[in-house]
Amino acid sequence: MANVIKITKGLNINLKGKAAAQVSAAPTSKVYGLVPDSFWGMKPKVVVKEGDEVKAGDALFVNKLHPEEKFVSPVAGKVTLIERGDRRKVLSVQVEAAPQQAYVDFGKKDVKSLSGEQVKAALLESGLFGFFIQRPYAIVANPDDTPKGIFVSAIADMPLAADLDVVLKGNEPEFQTGISALSKIAKVYLGMKPDSALASTKDAEVTVFSGKCPTGNVGVQINHVCPINKGEVVWTIGAEEVIFIGRLFNKGIVDLTRTIAVAGSEIKEPQYKQVLVGARIRDIIDGNMNTDKKVRLIDGNPLTGMKTTEKAFLLAHSTEVTAIPEGDEADELFGWIAPRFNNFSVSRSYFSWLQPKNKEYVLDARVKGGHRHMIFSGEYDSVFPMDIYPEQLVKAIIAGDIDRMEALGIYEVAPEDFAVAEFVDSSKVELQRIVREGLDMLRKENE
Numbered sequence: 279m280a281n282v283i284k285i286t287k288g289l290n291i292n293l294k295g296k297a298a299a300q301v302s303a304a305p306t307s308k309v310y311g312l313v314p315d316s317f318w319g320m321k322p323k324v325v326v327k328e329g330d331e332v333k334a335g336d337a338l339f340v341n342k343l344h345p346e347e348k349f350v351s352p353v354a355g356k357v358t359l360i361e362r363g364d365r366r367k368v369l370s371v372q373v374e375a376a377p378q379q380a381y382v383d384f385g386k387k388d389v390k391s392l393s394g395e396q397v398k399a400a401l402l403e404s405g406l407f408g409f410f411i412q413r414p415y416a417i418v419a420n421p422d423d424t425p426k427g428i429f430v431s432a433i434a435d436m437p438l439a440a441d442l443d444v445v446l447k448g449n450e451p452e453f454q455t456g457i458s459a460l461s462k463i464a465k466v467y468l469g470m471k472p473d474s475a476l477a478s479t480k481d482a483e484v485t486v487f488s489g490k491c492p493t494g495n496v497g498v499q500i501n502h503v504c505p506i507n508k509g510e511v512v513w514t515i516g517a518e519e520v521i522f523i524g525r526l527f528n529k530g531i532v533d534l535t536r537t538i539a540v541a542g543s544e545i546k547e548p549q550y551k552q553v554l555v556g557a558r559i560r561d562i563i564d565g566n567m568n569t570d571k572k573v574r575l576i577d578g579n580p581l582t583g584m585k586t587t588e589k590a591f592l593l594a595h596s597t598e599v600t601a602i603p604e605g606d607e608a609d610e611l612f613g614w615i616a617p618r619f620n621n622f623s624v625s626r627s628y629f630s631w632l633q634p635k636n637k638e639y640v641l642d643a644r645v646k647g648g649h650r651h652m653i654f655s656g657e658y659d660s661v662f663p664m665d666i667y668p669e670q671l672v673k674a675i676i677a678g679d680i681d682r683m684e685a686l687g688i689y690e691v692a693p694e695d696f697a698v699a700e701f702v703d704s705s706k707v708e709l710q711r712i713v714r715e716g717l718d719m720l721r722k723e724n725e
Contacts, residue, residue: 280470280477283502285489287663289624289698291437293580294638295600297539299444301550305564310353310556311361311370312338316594317349317408319417319721322368330357335382335404335532338371344421350405352534352554354380370591373556381531389455389527394462401459401523404532409519409594413500413512415721416692416714425464425513427504430457432470432517433487433494436579436697440539440597442517443475444550450475452524457482459523464513469499493663497695501664506690516595536597542580543640544568544601553592560588562599572604574643581697582710605642624661624702650705658699658709666690668699672709675716680723688716 314322321342326332333354341347355376361369384404389397401407402421410419410428419425432442446453458481460466466482471494477484485503487493496514506512515523518536525533534555541548546566553562559575567573576583577590579598592599618628622639658668666687674682693710700709 280484280486282486285493285663287661288490288492289661290490292638293437294640295542295545295548296438297541297548297550301537304551304553305561307558307561309372309374311372311591312556313370313591313593314368317418324360324368326357328357328360333380333382346402347407347421348405349408350532352556384530386530387527389459392462397459397462404526406522406526410513410515413506414689415717419513423511425511427465427467427512428460429467429496429500429512429514430517430520431494431496431499432476435491435494436581438541438600439579445518445537449521452521452528455524455527456520459527467503492698495695497692498663501690508689539598541598542601544573555592555594557592559586559590567601572606573601574604576600581701582694603642605644645706647706652705652707657702661698661702672712675712683716688720
């Protein structure tokens with residue numbers, strides 16, 4: 279019998295443009311790009327040259343800090359460009375896809391007969407280890423660490439997030455194999471929503487979570503199931519990335535095909551697309567975006583995703599591509615005095631609170647106001663479902679007070695955990711950026 283935890287704090291933001299539960303394959307991109315910035319905390323060392331021929335699963339770059347940690351090509355083809363930015367920072371390694379795809383053969387393996395070290399070695403060799411994110415610091419996991427647990431969240435409840443029941447449908451055997459493989463390394467904690475199709479998953483401690491967003495955040499689940507203390511390490515990995523691991527052991531190849539949600543009010547027909555990591559955003563959108571107004575294109579969901587362009591490549595952990603209005607051309611009659619029946623607000627300053635709870639809203643990318651001083655108003659705490667004082671923690675980060683940051687629980691959080699608090703913040707503070715800077719500061723201090 280699975281444990282059941284009800285989360286009472288949070289906020290559901292119901293946006294127009296949720297993906298319909300239909301899945302189709304996106305057009306094949308001519309060029310794919312692996313972006314090192316997808317793997318935070320990793321220092322890339324490129325191990326290929328322009329003109330090299332590679333197979334799907336061949337390493338494109340490795341982590342300078344841990345050279346055994348590889349990051350591999352999603353496709354077979356020719357390396358056409360090693361894109362660099364300021365101070366020769368590697369922005370992407372691009373591969374022109376070959377007409378016929380070839381895969382590195384890592385060999386099928388029976389997970390039941392493998393030890394934890396053998397599983398870890400296989401993940402390092404295949405490049406899939408780079409999908410692990412460790413806490414503290416929310417960075418690529420260190421293969422030398424021994425985690426006290428591996429956390430997988432099978433809940434996605436951010437605005438316009440992909441429904442993981444749709445994403446995982448048909449991949450249940452690979453998901454089970456992936457979970458069984460992870461259980462060889464450390465205890466696996468699987469969080470899922472009530473009535474999930476994954477309820478029968480073996481080799482994991484299953485916990486059912488119900489409640490408002492951000493219940494699906496793995497940080498919220500860690501905080502309620504197995505909180506992190508100083509000196510401890512846990513690893514997290516996305517539910518679909520568990521499928522990548524299952525494919526590796528069941529098929530002997532690296533197949534980085536994802537099912538992502540193409541969603542948002544500016545998408546003509548919101549739907550799911552099967553794509554490879556590193557595909558061109560243009561090919562994923564495939565002419566399905568409105569062009570009669572200025573649009574904010576986002577790699578990810580509207581709260582935690584990154585602003586992108588059609589020329590960019592899909593980031594490694596992305597499960598959505600969303601499009602919302604930019605809002606630059608908006609001209610609102612009477613400004614803030616207007617009743618605003620069609621504008622979402624967490625307070626009753628807009629008359630939209632009179633609308634039905636299931637009403638869908640079209641929100642644009644405007645901040646709607648300037649930066650103001652932070653005040654202890656309880657705004658963050660009302661939507662922050664972790665046993666942490668979020669306002670005090672943010673102020674400690676801004677002040678650079680390491681001791682206070684540690685005492686207030688910075689080891690447990692990642693930027694995404696503050697996404698909903700950032701949305702409701704009347705002071706317009708960039709909380710996710712501040713938390714990221716705090717984690718990097720703490721990591722540098724502890725090195």
